[in-house]
Amino acid sequence: MCLAIPAEVTKILPDEMAIVSIDGVSKEISVALIEDLAVGDYVIVHVGYALTKIDPDEARRTLELLRELSAEAQGAAS
Amino acid sequence: MKYADEFRDKAIALGLAKTIEAETDPGRPYRFMEFCGGHTHAISRYGLEDLLPKNVRMIHGPGCPVCVLPAGRIDMAIRLAERPDVILCVYGDLMRVPGSQGASLLKAKARGADIRMVYSTIDAVRIAEENAGREIVFFAIGFETTTPPTAVMIRLAEKKQLENFSVFCNHVLTPPAMQNILESPDIRKIGRIEIDGFVGPAHVSTIIGTAPYEFFAEEFGKPVVIAGFEPLDMMQAILMLVRQVNENRHEVENQYSRAVTCGGNLRAKEEVSDIFELRAQFEWRGLGQVPYSGLKLKRTYAKYDAEVRFGMSELRVDDNPACECGAILRGVKKPVDCKLFGTVCTPETPMGSCMVSSEGACAAHWTYGRFRDHQQRRAS
Numbered sequence: 178m179c180l181a182i183p184a185e186v187t188k189i190l191p192d193e194m195a196i197v198s199i200d201g202v203s204k205e206i207s208v209a210l211i212e213d214l215a216v217g218d219y220v221i222v223h224v225g226y227a228l229t230k231i232d233p234d235e236a237r238r239t240l241e242l243l244r245e246l247s248a249e250a251q252g253a254a255s
Numbered sequence: 256m257k258y259a260d261e262f263r264d265k266a267i268a269l270g271l272a273k274t275i276e277a278e279t280d281p282g283r284p285y286r287f288m289e290f291c292g293g294h295t296h297a298i299s300r301y302g303l304e305d306l307l308p309k310n311v312r313m314i315h316g317p318g319c320p321v322c323v324l325p326a327g328r329i330d331m332a333i334r335l336a337e338r339p340d341v342i343l344c345v346y347g348d349l350m351r352v353p354g355s356q357g358a359s360l361l362k363a364k365a366r367g368a369d370i371r372m373v374y375s376t377i378d379a380v381r382i383a384e385e386n387a388g389r390e391i392v393f394f395a396i397g398f399e400t401t402t403p404p405t406a407v408m409i410r411l412a413e414k415k416q417l418e419n420f421s422v423f424c425n426h427v428l429t430p431p432a433m434q435n436i437l438e439s440p441d442i443r444k445i446g447r448i449e450i451d452g453f454v455g456p457a458h459v460s461t462i463i464g465t466a467p468y469e470f471f472a473e474e475f476g477k478p479v480v481i482a483g484f485e486p487l488d489m490m491q492a493i494l495m496l497v498r499q500v501n502e503n504r505h506e507v508e509n510q511y512s513r514a515v516t517c518g519g520n521l522r523a524k525e526e527v528s529d530i531f532e533l534r535a536q537f538e539w540r541g542l543g544q545v546p547y548s549g550l551k552l553k554r555t556y557a558k559y560d561a562e563v564r565f566g567m568s569e570l571r572v573d574d575n576p577a578c579e580c581g582a583i584l585r586g587v588k589k590p591v592d593c594k595l596f597g598t599v600c601t602p603e604t605p606m607g608s609c610m611v612s613s614e615g616a617c618a619a620h621w622t623y624g625r626f627r628d629h630q631q632r633r634a635s
Contacts, residue, residue, distance in 0.1 A: 178320045178348055178614065179293055179400040179458045180484070183258035200257070207377055209407045210523045219258055221461060221514055224346070224397075225375025226404045228523070229461040229514050231258055236513035240261055243487050246494060247270025250277045 181223035183231055186216055197222060258513070262485030263301075271490040272306040278497055285311045287496050288586055289454040290433055292319030292614025293484045299619035301486040305627070311493065314450060314586030315609075315616035317432060320397045320425075321348045322608040322615045323539040326572040328425055329354035332394055335423065335565060336360065336368040342386060343423075344379040345394040347372045352611055353604075355572040376408035383412070383420040392561045396425040400458045402550065403523035406530040409552070409559050421561040424551050427537060429459050430467050431548035435539075436585050437475055448585050452496040454489070455481035457511055464519025468507045476505045483511040530556055538571075540608035541580035578607035583616055590620040591628065597621065 184197035184204070193209040197220065207226045208214050220227035279285060289295055295315040298304060304313060317323050329352055336343040343360075350361040350372065364370040369389075373379050376393060383391040395405045405422060412420045437448065455468055460481045468479045478499035482492030492510045499506065509515055530553060537549025552560040561567060574580070578600070579593035590596045590609065600606040602618050609617035 178346075178397055178612070179291065179318075179456070181400070181458045185257075207375070207404070207407065210403050210520060210526065212522055221458065223400055223458060224404050225377055226407070228400065228403075228458060229520055232513050233256065236256065236258055236261075239488075239491075239510070239513055243262075243267055243271070243491055246274050246491065247267040249270075250273035251270065 179223065181221045181228060183219050184222045186214060186218045186220060186227075189214060189216060195227070197227075259485065262483065262487040264487065268301075268306065268486055268490055271487065271494060275306075275311065275490070275494050275497060276308045278494070278501065279308050279311060280501065281308070281310060283310065284449075284451070285497055285500060286314055286450050286586065287311070287452045287454060287493065288314040288316045288436070288450045289489075290316040290318040290429065291454075291456045291459070291484075292322065292612065293457060294318075294454055294482065294489060295616060295619050296614050297484055297486055297489055299623040301489075302623070302627075303486060303489055304624075306490070307493065311497070315583075315619065316436065316586075317539065317541055317584040317608070318398070318429070318456060319612050319614035320401070320427060321352055321612040323427065323432075323541060324349075324352060324396060324425060325538045325540045326354045326574070327538070327570040329360065330358065330570045330572060331567055332423060333358055333360060333363045333368070334570075335392060335561065335567060336363055336370050338390075338565075341390045341392055342369045342371060342382060343392050343394060344371050344373045344382060346396065347374075348612055349394060349396065353606075357604075376404045380408055380411055380415070380417070380420070383417050384415070387419060389419060391420050392565075393420075393422045394425070395422045398427060398429050398456070398459050399462045399527075402426045402531065403462060403520075403526050406526040409530050409556060410526065412559060421559050421564045422552065423561040423567070424531075426531065426550040427539070428548050428550070429456055429463070430471060431545055432539060432542065433471060434475075435542055435545045435548070437477075448587060450477065450586060451500050452478040452480070452505075454492050454496070455479045455507070457482060457484045457488075457514070460509075460511065460515045460519070462520050462523050465507050465509050465515060465517050466519075472505050472507050478505045478508070480508045481511050481515055483514070540574065541584045543581075574608075575606045580607040580609045580617075583609050590617040590624075593617070597625070
């Protein structure tokens with residue numbers, strides 16, 4: 178039920194609405210719950226509403242950490 | 256970066272599995288409950304249990320709002336939808352959820368009730384605008400994730416001065432249910448619950464933040480790691496829990512930092528607190544009555560509250576006495592330990608909460624896990 182998908186904001190519309198692109202598929206959603214939104218931001222979309230913006234720096238840091246953690250056991254074994 | 260495929264990399268997942276194996280102490284069990292149905296589904300779908308050492312066990316919690324909705328609430332909605340003046344708008348997941356005696360919204364619709372599946376609360380508002388002569392009722396359900404969209408819709412209905420619009424509110428809260436799992440009086444009947452840590456909800460936490468779990472970690476001495484729904488998120492969260500257990504820590508940690516902050520989404524929280532207030536208690540299928548775990552509309556918004564507007568009376572339906580959902584939700588039993596599993600209780604004819612939606616523990620085991628059991632039996 179709480180499933181939600183990341184989508185890129187491609188156009189900001191009046192009345193707290195926006196167009197997002199999900200892998201090339203466009204969808205009109207509400208952005209009433211988001212402050213300071215800009216075209217190009219990624220948001221998490223759930224039942225037609227953006228719940229939050231995705232922080233690209235944090236995402237990059239998590240991916241780096243995942244690679245490090247993944248390599249740790251191999252490093253210890255060698 | 257699209258924030259999905261990057262977090263599904265198989266090579267990294269296998270590396271993480273090795274790190275988890277290297278760091279777990281073979282002499283002790285690690286029992287972690289994932290609260291969210293989204294996590295349960297990810298574990299089953301990506302076969303993550305196969306990547307974990309034998310002594311790391313995932314316990315599938317009650318975290319699917321469709322699963323935990325009591326059958327009586329479905330009966331109440333069906334009764335309402337049978338009124339000729341009413342159009343009932345519902346999320347698609349609800350259509351097959353069983354009420355009493357095999358009733359469902361899908362069957363009510365087939366019999367002629369005007370029940371419409373909507374993707375978003377915005378669609379429900381549009382239907383209200385297009386049908387001025389009818390009563391439009393939105394069947395609101397969901398955790399903290401789905402509540403803000405309902406709040407925004409009520410604000411919108413007020414702004415548009417819609418007089419034919421109301422909400423049947425079934426919104427529930429995550430932290431009181433997590434607490435209930437550990438301290439409910441039923442535990443004496445069910446047996447001791449042994450959980451060493453929790454994987455905290457992903458999208459619920461984008462709204463409420465990490466702060467509400469602090470009390471929980473401290474009070475019960477259990478580590479909580481908030482995790483995203485992708486397989487790598489899950490693997491990292493398990494590693495973080497293993498490390499907390501090994502180091503005897505019980506803290507709230509945030510694996511899903513790309514979307515979750517400490518304070519959560521303030522604007523969404525404000526929308527919710529403007530419109531809703533706590534119910535003294537609310538029934539959860541599989542858990543029973545849980546104090547302060549549900550929301551209702553504030554009195555100032557009573558005209559949008561379908562229960563008030565239509566004088567809906569509470570209907571109670573007892574679960575099948577042979578159903579083991581209460582014990583399964585608390586990790587004391589597994590789906591295969593239940594007599595009903597796979598016999599009378601299947602996703603086509605669910606008897607208990609864990610079989611109702613694809614996110615429930617029994618439904619996930621039916622769809623993915625039982626094939627693994629079969630392979631193991633053949634191998635041994």
